Amino acid sequence: MNRYKVAVIGCGRVAEKHLKAYSKLKDRLELICVADPAMDHAKKVLAERGFTGVKIYSDYEDMLSNETVDICAITVPSGLHYKIATTCLNKGINILLEKPMTMSNKESKELYELSKSLNKKIAMGHIYRYFPLVGILREDIKNGAFGKITHGTICVRWGHGQDYYDSAAWRGTWKSDGGALMNQSIHAVDLLLWLMDSKAVSVTSKLAQRLRDIEAEDVGMAIMELDNGALAMIEGTTATLPDGKEAMFSIFGEKGSVSLGLKRGKPSLDIRNAKGKKINFRYIRKQLGKGGFKSFSYALNPHTGIYADLVNAIDNDTQPVADAYAGYTSVDNLLGIYKAAKEGCSVSLPLSEEFTTEDMTGFFGKK
Ligand SMILES: NC(=O)c1ccc[n+]([C@@H]2O[C@H](COP(=O)([O-])OP(=O)(O)OC[C@H]3O[C@@H](n4cnc5c(N)ncnc54)[C@H](O)[C@@H]3O)[C@@H](O)[C@H]2O)c1
Known part of the structure; x- marks a missing residue:
């Protein structure tokens, strides 16, 4: 079996998970x-993680001209994703691209189409798709085990203090990041719609800036109408206490319900059948049968699951679980939420024209 050569572009917080x-x-x-x-x-991070003999470049274009790699991890501020991802794909390199894919629906679609035309893989950093149980739950929801789905909700209360935003100039800016929805919640919105096996057809939303001194929102809420008539409710915030992080997903159907996620850093699971009986163990057993204990260990570092999946996709010429299409549609959905807040009305999805996070500049009255 091939051992793939890997490069990392951007050695900050998330690169450590890679x-x-x-x-x-x-x-x-x-x-x-x-x-x-x-x-x-970069040198310090590599040494702390016990990596030796890894070449360090200050410029990614120099690196890509001098080295031959199979996979490149793009872990730079979000506003740089599009340019760097395009360069890598055009050099024939598969990528693991952090979320959000880009800051524009047009650019995300271009990346998706470029990866398809060059047959190079893009695995997205949509970590929630790699959590244990979610793949099995998706199949069961799709196959009707929970009956007709009425609605789903996500609460992403991913508290970050002002120090987090002050730690890098790009954080919380419209140009390079966005706020609690685009940064902290995009992969949760992706998971909810993926679990519900649905596409969003319209959205209404409100954004607020309550506690953090940033350009973008620190609280955002949206309601989506899905193509099967179900509704999805989204709450995303960084304005909660930093030590009480929570990302919870709930889906309700006529024959049962699913609620799973992390509460104060601990896993939380409540799966019920039509009689209201808890059936968690049925799913835990199924996951053990399918992926063994290893699949549970991905909960500790989902990026390991993403890489294992990307390697498999390259080996077998298949698509990763969180693929380029997921990257593009998630950006389009999130930009739809922003556009709906800006226009103060419901917006149809997918968006019919280009919209970027920069179009939100001045939304809260700041430059
Ligand atoms: N999937 C996840 O769970 C997850 C978690 C956190 C962050 N992210 C995403 O990862 C990305 C990076 O976030 P972060 O928190 O690690 O940011 P960070 O600011 O901690 O790190 C970014 C790094 O990129 C470097 N950099 C900047 N410009 C560069 C360039 N032109 N070439 C090479 N390196 C460059 C910076 O020096 C810095 O070391 C963002 O897109 C963010 O949304 C994903």
Whole structure:
């Protein structure tokens, strides 16, 4: 079996999760180089994780001209994703692209189409699709085990203090990041719609800026109408206490309900059948049968699951579970939420024209 050569572009907070994955998947992945203008920081991060002999470049284009790699991790501020991802794909490199795919629905669609035309894989950093049980639940929901689905909800209360936003100039800006919905909630919206096997057809929303001194929202709420008539309710915020992080998903059907996620960092699971009986163990057993204990360990570092899936997709020429299409549609949905808040009315999805996070500049009255 091939051992794929890997490069990382951007060695900040999330890159550490990628490095953890390379340590777990040593037999399939070999990190050979990284690029980050903050070279000393990159050196420190690599040393702390026990990586030796990895070349460090200050410029990713120099790195890509000098090295031959199979997979590139793009872990830079979100506003840089499009340009770097396009460069990698055009050089024939498969990528693991962090979320959100880009800051524009048009650019995301372009990346999706480029990856398809070049037959290069894009695995998205949509970590929630790699949590244990969710794949099995999706199949059961799709096959009608929970009956007609009425609605689903997500609460992403991912508290970050002002220090988080002050730690890098791009955070919380419309141009390079967006707020609690685009950054902290996009992969949760993706999971909810994926679990419900539905597409959003329209959305209404409200955004607020309550506690954090940023350009974008620290509280956002939206209601989506789905193509099967069900509704989805979305709450995303970073204005909660930083030590009480919560990401909860609930789906309700005529024959049962599913509620799962993380509450204060601990897993929470409540699956009920039509009689209201808890059937968690049925699903835990199914997951053990399908993926063994290893699939539960991905909950500790979902990026390991994403890389294992990407390697499998390259080996077998299939699509990753969180593929380029998921990246594009998620960005389109999130931009729909922003547009609906800006226009103060319901917006149809998919968006018919280009919209970018920069179109939200000045929404809260700041430049
Ligand atoms: N999937 C997840 O769970 C998850 C979690 C956190 C962040 N993210 C995403 O990952 C991305 C990075 O977030 P972060 O929190 O690690 O940011 P960060 O600011 O901590 O790190 C970004 C790094 O990129 C480097 N960089 C900037 N410009 C560069 C360039 N031109 N070439 C190479 N390196 C460059 C910076 O020096 C920095 O080290 C964002 O898109 C964010 O939304 C995803």
